[in-house]
Amino acid sequence: MAPPRRVPVIVLAGFLGSGKTTLLNYLLRHSGGTRIGAIVNDFGSIEIDAMTVAGQVDSMVPLGDGCLCCAVDTDDMDEALDRLARPSAGMDVIIVEASGLAEPETVIRMILASGSEHTVYGGLVEVVDGAEFENVRARHPELERHVRAADLVVLGKADRAGETELRRLRGRLEQLAPGRPVVTASHGRIDPALLFDPVHRPRPAVEQLSFDALLRDEAEDGDEDGAEGAEDHSGHLHAAYxxxxxxxxxxxxxxxxxxxxxGRPPGLYRIKGFVDFGPADPVNTYAVHAVGAFLRFAPSRRRADEEPLTQLVLIGSGTDAEALRKELAACAHDATGTDGPPRPEAMWGVLRYVEPPADEPADASEDPDHDRDQNGAPDAGEPSEVPVDEPDFG
Ligand SMILES: Nc1nc2c(ncn2[C@@H]2O[C@H](COP(=O)(O)OP(=O)(O)OP(=O)(O)O)[C@@H](O)[C@H]2O)c(=O)[nH]1
Structure with a gap:
């Protein structure tokens, strides 16, 4: 009798704002009939990533709040995997998007320890932010370990990095993780075949991932049964955020x-969510993304039955939560008081940070990249269209 078919489980990791959700959404839109189940882990109790992915996926299970690798109960992970992988669900592949502060190795261990007869671990895809990698690596050398643990590194935001910087970064990645395949991408556009066929492909991945080392670490942590709680998370990225x-x-x-x-404080690295600008734009809700100095808004038309609402998650280190909430509350529009009705130019500042949808590359002549320098001043970026490279396996 043929052994039961096992659904590969791929871990999608990468630092805050590196482009994981963008990549996942690209894969979902270009899956070519492959049925993808997604498990999305948000760091923060408002599940912004899960909301962004929902609706595009055959089946999606949100796993919040906090990092998969410590705050999420392993039972919840097991249950989510089991639900998506059971034959009746008909999934071909499961992608676990870890939070931007998760330790990929710990997430892999959780999957290996889940013991589900329906799943097989399918590899780690580590997304590296081509525009921020060096800054972030200087603050968090742990990222080097994450790159070394990857089966595939996606060097993302190629459009923002520029050709010379990309070449330099590829050299750096090769130095950090010799021989690791690196694929360059803009807006998450990679060939889905790089991920979707891990079971039938001969996989050097086992050596690259060094399962033995992972399991040895686990034993050294005194956490041999994969249970939560015994591991020391003080050295993990999320401990500082x-x-x-x-x-x-x-x-x-x-x-x-x-x-x-x-005026956001320098420690506030990541902001994401949805903003309602009320009468200044009564028909659209704006997705907002700040990653370091990078800022983008993306309008989308509200459904008729949708209540306008602002929902934000702010992730940082050494930030003052109460002060941030107060500052945000003070941003409210007061139509009856001194604010009065909005003037047409009220939205101009926001619209400067809107870019064309990712699948329609910007016209380079339109100066699409309004990134800011460290002082918040607008700064013209690189031309946005860089072709997706073939993967480089050497
Ligand atoms: N210019 C450019 N922007 C990108 C690219 N990939 C992602 N972005 C933008 O970067 C911001 C963050 O992208 P996400 O996909 O949400 O990043 P993430 O890794 O899921 O973020 P966290 O879940 O908070 O860790 C969004 O504004 C994206 O549109 C890219 O290749 N080029």
Whole structure:
């Protein structure tokens, strides 16, 4: 009798804002009939990533709040894997998007320890932010270990990095993890075949991932049964970060919110969520993404039955949660008081940070990259169109 078919489980990891959700959404839209189940782990109790992925996926299980590798109960992970992998669900592959602060090796161990007869570990894809990698690596040398643990490194945001910097980064990655395959991508556009066929492909991945080493680490942690709690997380990335959530039914004033973003403290590395600008734009909700100095807004038309709402997650190190919440509350638009009705130019500042949808590459002549320098001043970026490279396996 043929052995039961096992669904490969791929871990998608990478630092805060590196482009994991963008890559996952690209894969979902270009899966070519492959049925993908997704497990999405948000760091923060408002599940922004899960909301972004929901609706595009055959089946999605959110696993919040906190890092997969410590705050999420292993039972929840086991149950999510089991639910997606059982034959009746008909999934071909499961992708686990870890939070931007998770330790990939620990997530891999959780999958290996899950003991589900329906799953097989399918590899680690580590997304590296081509525009921020060196800055982040200087602060968090742990990222080098993550790159070494990867089966495939996606060197993302190629459009922001530029050709010379990309060449330099590829050299750096080769130095850190010799022989590791690196694929360059803009807006998460990679060939899905790189991920979706891990079971039928001869996999040097076992050596690259060094399961033995992973399992040895596990034993050294005194956590041999994979149970949560015995591991020391003090050296993990998430130990130094905290998340702040902000929800408001009152619309935000676009100018005040931009002032808040311009003046954000340096430790506040990541902001993501959805903003309602009320009467300044009554038809759209704006997705907002700040990653380091990078800032983007993306409008999308609200459904008729959708209540306008602002939901933000702010992730940083050494930030003052109460002060941030107060500052955000003070961004609310007050239509009855001094604010009055919005002027047409109120949205101009926000619209400067809107770019064309990722699948329609920007016209290079339009100066699409309004990144800011460290002082928050607008700064023209690189041309945005860099072709997706063939994977380099050497
Ligand atoms: N220019 C450019 N922007 C990108 C690219 N990939 C992602 N982004 C943008 O970077 C921001 C963060 O991307 P996400 O995909 O949400 O990053 P993430 O790794 O899922 O973020 P966390 O879950 O917070 O760790 C968003 O504004 C994306 O649109 C890229 O290749 N080029």
């Amino acid at each position: 905290e998340s702040v959530e902000f929800t408001s039914a009152r619309p935000l004033d676009p100018r005040r919110f931009l002032d808040f973003l311009d």
